[in-house]
Amino acid sequence: MERASRPEACVLGLGSPARRLIEIVGSKWALLCLYALDDGPVRFNALERRLVGVTQKMLSETLRKLERAGLVERHVFAEIPPRVEYQLTPLGMSLKPITASICAWSQQHAGKLVLDV
Numbered sequence: 001m002e003r004a005s006r007p008e009a010c011v012l013g014l015g016s017p018a019r020r021l022i023e024i025v026g027s028k029w030a031l032l033c034l035y036a037l038d039d040g041p042v043r044f045n046a047l048e049r050r051l052v053g054v055t056q057k058m059l060s061e062t063l064r065k066l067e068r069a070g071l072v073e074r075h076v077f078a079e080i081p082p083r084v085e086y087q088l089t090p091l092g093m094s095l096k097p098i099t100a101s102i103c104a105w106s107q108q109h110a111g112k113l114v115l116d117v
Contacts, residue, residue: 024069029054029062035099041087
């Protein structure tokens with residue numbers, strides 16, 4: 001049976017924008033970070049509390065990856081002790097409908113999902 005007509009390069013090609021995006025936000029913590037930041041700036045410790053189960057190391061790595069991708073901004077305030085806040089960039093904000101859709105879809109289909117994979 002022949003596949004429906006669609007541009008395979010859109011996702012499957014090594015250099016495709018969709019594939020690069022999936023590599024950036026495809027991890028569990030990346031999507032959860034984006035969702036946790038969609039209400040505005042959040043301090044690192046507050047973000048860590050929101051993301052139950054994340055380690056400091058994993059959160060730091062995830063935030064750095066999202067920052068390098070241009071989806072998250074880091075603001076350091078010259079205070080003692082130093083205060084650091086993270087927030088979505090305008091590019092990161094443009095992903096809000098996607099993260100909201102994933103959340104809504106998961107709520108709608110929660111009973112059908114096999115979650116212990």
